[in-house]
Amino acid sequence: xxxxxxxxxxxxxxxxxxxxxxxxxxxxxxxxxxxxxxxxxxxxxxxxxxxxxxxxxxxxxxxxxxxxxxxxxxxxxxxxxxxxxxxxxxxxxxxxxxxxxxxxxxxxxxxxxxxxxxxxxxxxxxxxxxxxxxxxxxxxxxxxxxxxxxxxxxxxxxxxxxxxxxxxxxxxxxxxxxxxxxxxxxxxxxxxxxxxxxxxxxxxxxxxxxxxx
Amino acid sequence: xxxxxxxxxxxxxxxxxxxxxxxxxxxxxxxxxxxxxxxxxxxxxxxxxxxxxxxxxxxxxxxxxxxxxxxxxxxxxxxxxxxxxxxxxxxxxxxxxxxxxxxxxxxxxxxxxxxxxxxxxxxxxxxxxxxxxxxxxxxxxxxxxxxxxxxxxxxxxxxxxxxxxxxxxxxxxxxxxxxxxxxxxxxxxxxxxxxxxxxxxxxxxxxxxxxxx
Amino acid sequence: xxxxxxxxxxxxxxxxxxxxxxxxxxxxxxxxxxxxxxxxxxxxxxxxxxxxxxxxxxxxxxxxxxxxxxxxxxxxxxxxxxxxxxxxxxxxxxxxxxxxxxxxxxxxxxxxxxxxxxxxxxxxxxxxxxxxxxxxxxxxxxxxxxxxxxxxxxxxxxxxxxxxxxxxxxxxxxxxxxxxxxxxxxxxxxxxxxxxxxxxxxxxxxxxxxxxx
Amino acid sequence: xxxxxxxxxxxxxxxxxxxxxxxxxxxxxxxxxxxxxxxxxxxxxxxxxxxxxxxxxxxxxxxxxxxxxxxxxxxxxxxxxxxxxxxxxxxxxxxxxxxxxxxxxxxxxxxxxxxxxxxxxxxxxxxxxxxxxxxxxxxxxxxxxxxxxxxxxxxxxxxxxxxxxxxxxxxxxxxxxxxxxxxxxxxxxxxxxxxxxxxxxxxxxxxxxxxxx
DNA sequence: TATGAATGAGATTTCATTCAT
DNA sequence: GATGAATGAAATCTCATTCAT
Numbered sequence: 076x077x078x079x080x081x082x083x084x085x086x087x088x089x090x091x092x093x094x095x096x097x098x099x100x101x102x103x104x105x106x107x108x109x110x111x112x113x114x115x116x117x118x119x120x121x122x123x124x125x126x127x128x129x130x131x132x133x134x135x136x137x138x139x140x141x142x143x144x145x146x147x148x149x150x151x152x153x154x155x156x157x158x159x160x161x162x163x164x165x166x167x168x169x170x171x172x173x174x175x176x177x178x179x180x181x182x183x184x185x186x187x188x189x190x191x192x193x194x195x196x197x198x199x200x201x202x203x204x205x206x207x208x209x210x211x212x213x214x215x216x217x218x219x220x221x222x223x224x225x226x227x228x229x230x231x232x233x234x235x236x237x238x239x240x241x242x243x244x245x246x247x248x249x250x251x252x253x254x255x256x257x258x259x260x261x262x263x264x265x266x267x268x269x270x271x272x273x274x275x276x277x278x279x280x281x282x283x284x285x286x287x288x
Numbered sequence: 289x290x291x292x293x294x295x296x297x298x299x300x301x302x303x304x305x306x307x308x309x310x311x312x313x314x315x316x317x318x319x320x321x322x323x324x325x326x327x328x329x330x331x332x333x334x335x336x337x338x339x340x341x342x343x344x345x346x347x348x349x350x351x352x353x354x355x356x357x358x359x360x361x362x363x364x365x366x367x368x369x370x371x372x373x374x375x376x377x378x379x380x381x382x383x384x385x386x387x388x389x390x391x392x393x394x395x396x397x398x399x400x401x402x403x404x405x406x407x408x409x410x411x412x413x414x415x416x417x418x419x420x421x422x423x424x425x426x427x428x429x430x431x432x433x434x435x436x437x438x439x440x441x442x443x444x445x446x447x448x449x450x451x452x453x454x455x456x457x458x459x460x461x462x463x464x465x466x467x468x469x470x471x472x473x474x475x476x477x478x479x480x481x482x483x484x485x486x487x488x489x490x491x492x493x494x495x496x497x498x499x500x501x
Numbered sequence: 502x503x504x505x506x507x508x509x510x511x512x513x514x515x516x517x518x519x520x521x522x523x524x525x526x527x528x529x530x531x532x533x534x535x536x537x538x539x540x541x542x543x544x545x546x547x548x549x550x551x552x553x554x555x556x557x558x559x560x561x562x563x564x565x566x567x568x569x570x571x572x573x574x575x576x577x578x579x580x581x582x583x584x585x586x587x588x589x590x591x592x593x594x595x596x597x598x599x600x601x602x603x604x605x606x607x608x609x610x611x612x613x614x615x616x617x618x619x620x621x622x623x624x625x626x627x628x629x630x631x632x633x634x635x636x637x638x639x640x641x642x643x644x645x646x647x648x649x650x651x652x653x654x655x656x657x658x659x660x661x662x663x664x665x666x667x668x669x670x671x672x673x674x675x676x677x678x679x680x681x682x683x684x685x686x687x688x689x690x691x692x693x694x695x696x697x698x699x700x701x702x703x704x705x706x707x708x709x710x711x712x713x714x
Numbered sequence: 715x716x717x718x719x720x721x722x723x724x725x726x727x728x729x730x731x732x733x734x735x736x737x738x739x740x741x742x743x744x745x746x747x748x749x750x751x752x753x754x755x756x757x758x759x760x761x762x763x764x765x766x767x768x769x770x771x772x773x774x775x776x777x778x779x780x781x782x783x784x785x786x787x788x789x790x791x792x793x794x795x796x797x798x799x800x801x802x803x804x805x806x807x808x809x810x811x812x813x814x815x816x817x818x819x820x821x822x823x824x825x826x827x828x829x830x831x832x833x834x835x836x837x838x839x840x841x842x843x844x845x846x847x848x849x850x851x852x853x854x855x856x857x858x859x860x861x862x863x864x865x866x867x868x869x870x871x872x873x874x875x876x877x878x879x880x881x882x883x884x885x886x887x888x889x890x891x892x893x894x895x896x897x898x899x900x901x902x903x904x905x906x907x908x909x910x911x912x913x914x915x916x917x918x919x920x921x922x923x924x925x926x927x
Numbered sequence: 928t929a930t931g932a933a934t935g936a937g938a939t940t941t942c943a944t945t946c947a948t
Numbered sequence: 949g950a951t952g953a954a955t956g957a958a959a960t961c962t963c964a965t966t967c968a969t
Binding site: 103193225226229230232233235236237238239240241244247257260261263264265266267268269 | 316406438439442443445446448449450451452453454457460470473474476477478479480481482
């Protein structure tokens with residue numbers, strides 16, 4: 076435990092430092108040297124744990140995202156109704172990004188643009204979580220909760236795109252103010268736009284024409 | 289005229305080459321040397337036209353975006369109704385991104401993450417175009433077209449976020465298939481979610497009349 | 502005359518600009534581009550008149566120094582006495598350096614350190630003027646004006662070294678105050694130290710020895 | 715100790731190589747690449763030890779000069795009489811320049827012309843040593859050893875100017891012959907020129923005795 | 928003659944990465 | 949396991965210089 080513990084500690088320490096530095100400066104501008112300094116280890120030590128700068132980058136999301144997604148997946152069976160599932164996922168993203176600003180900066184500004192990462196292991200969790208949303212939307216269509224002519228992929232893009240866009244701007248603007256909870260209003264609009272609800276929409280009405288002479 | 293033509297040509301040739309290389313490899317991975325090779329000029333020549341690699345990057349959007357935005361702005365007064373204005377802007381983005389894949393790759397994958405660029409001149413056009421959408425939304429709220437409790441900034445984020453997200457994924461997936469026109473369905477959902485309910489949406493319905501006896 | 506005049510003008514204009522820029526920034530830090538700008542000609546034009554940056558550097562002293570030295574040489578026969586000849590030469594240097602600060606900066610800070618220049622044509626005038634001083638000193642020794650055990654080369658080094666040192670420091674200190682006339686005091690000391698004069702020095706006294714037994 | 719030794723070695727090895735190359739070619743013409751080659755290290759290694767080419771240049775005098783000056787300063791209190799103090803300092807310069815030809819070349823041909831260096835730390839030692847001379851001269855004036863109407867700054871300029879001029883020419887002429895000891899003759903002249911006349915200069919005379927009957 | 932335009936040739940500098948200890 | 953020290957490999961950028969017009 077002693078060795079293992081110490082070892083694991085150093086691993087985490089490096090990851091944390093890398094997250095912080097990458098998050099602040101971006102992948103290319105960040106240097107191993109600064110990460111090492113912040114982690115309190117030598118540069119060479121970083122290479123004991125991670126094969127390369129890119130490996131270190133890719134190793135970061137593994138932990139954080141996986142944890143968040145596993146929580147969501149575990150919760151999923153207990154949530155009833157497509158809408159609630161979507162809401163849960165959306166809040167999952169929201170909280171993940173909000174509570175881990177360096178991480179979200181890293182993901183939104185660096186990782187997302189890295190094709191290699193998209194194919195790397197660390198991205199699997201993100202994919203699974205995106206799949207959860209898609210499933211929920213499709214479930215909603217099947218169940219009649221949502222209109223059947225909607226494109227589930229588009230709806231998911233709207234949800235994820237909005238969340239990313241808001242956090243993205245937040246980062247670029249220097250993370251000054253806190254990000255308000257925009258999930259409910261956003262879902263209000265999107266769900267309002269795709270729900271097939273009791274109150275028939277205008278385009279669903281039946282018109283009774285007066286008898287023609 | 290001859291001279292001028294040749295000069296302008298070289299400027300454009302470099303911009304085009306840079307657009308291509310930056311678009312493919314990203315700003316940091318791209319090298320001046322490759323851009324020079326692709327442009328068919330020497331590296332030194334690039335520095336005759338652009339002071340630095342970053343200047344070159346920032347010079348790219350100036351032309352393309354400005355043109356697109358100016359068209360939108362010129363058109364704006366002739367478009368009546370908030371919804372139509374929004375639609376016009378959304379299609380503006382859509383077409384811009386769709387017709388200039390290298391450019392959209394560059395903007396979405398590189399420029400957007402560059403704080404310096406956000407403050408640079410080339411970005412002004414993008415800002416103006418984003419302002420157009422916001423104005424339209426606010427106009428819709430004032431006119432009663434849209435519910436008054438909506439957050440115009442959120443709505444704009446939804447529109448832009450969705451567009452960016454879709455194109456973003458398209459780039460990361462290798463631009464294989466053509467991007468379908470998702471603007472109408474997207475706006476259908478969003479506008480459907482923000483329109484003031486009392487207002488009958490007669491204009492959206494298709495009526496099939498029963499056969500007349 | 503028109504052509505020639507114009508042509509000569511441009512030559513001078515370039516020399517003057519070069520003198521100014523070299524004098525201010527030093528040879529290596531100065532750029533042809535800045536000289537061209539200051540001269541109001543294109544860089545290429547400079548190469549019409551001078552083969553290279555170094556040629557331009559070497560061309561500068563030719564005019565100024567030659568003029569000053571020729572004046573000295575012309576005057577020389579009319580000056581009587583070693584001391585007066587030395588004084589004339591020393592003041593020649595003094596005035597040259599004082600009245601042409603850029604030139605003296607150039608010579609003291611750049612040209613002097615350039616072995617190629619020492620062998621170049623432009624340096625001949627300087628050499629001739631240094632020879633004048635040497636001749637005068639030797640003349641003084643021959644005539645008995647100066648002590649015969651002095652080293653004329655050393656004396657010349659003292660004169661030139663002092664003048665250069667003073668102006669050198671003046672340049673490095675930013676040419677703030679005007680350089681005072683230190684030639685007379687300096688020569689007072691040096692000549693005082695080498696003159697074999699009527700007022701017998703201590704070492705020239707006659708000793709009357711007590712009668713030897 | 716082993717490590718420390720090796721480390722110090724490399725530092726010195728680079729300094730020595732730089733001294734040699736700068737001394738030979740001058741600062742601007744010298745290249746890091748050649749210094750690295752001569753030092754037997756990579757260019758990158760040089761940058762591990764010195765932040766920039768200029769830093770490397772400025773780091774050179776620190777050691778050599780400081781040592782020489784500290785020796786002088788330590789000796790100073792034990793030397794009695796202004797004249798002897800001046801002589802000691804002058805020989806200090808003389809030996810420094812003579813025993814370290816590369817160094818003196820560097821100082822006289824490169825460093826002295828660098829305004830930044832004049833303000834840099836490495837130059838402090840030179841300044842202190844120049845102050846020593848000035849103090850000695852002023853002491854001589856106060857004590858009546860020297861005439862009171864002399865300008866101590868001028869006298870110092872004469873001493874330093876002469877020394878620099880002689881070594882300077884030596885370098886430019888290719889350091890062929892050895893530099894003779896010109897300090898004593900030079901001081902003989904200068905001191906002869908500034909000494910208060912009343913004081914008999916018994917120690918300088920050669921006496922030829924008349925034939926004894 | 929004059930020059931706008933283009934470039935060859937390098938120089939400095941930066942960093943990720945390696946390796947002996 | 950940890951690291952100090954060293955470096956290979958590039959990349960950006962600068963300028964003196966050339967040449968077609």
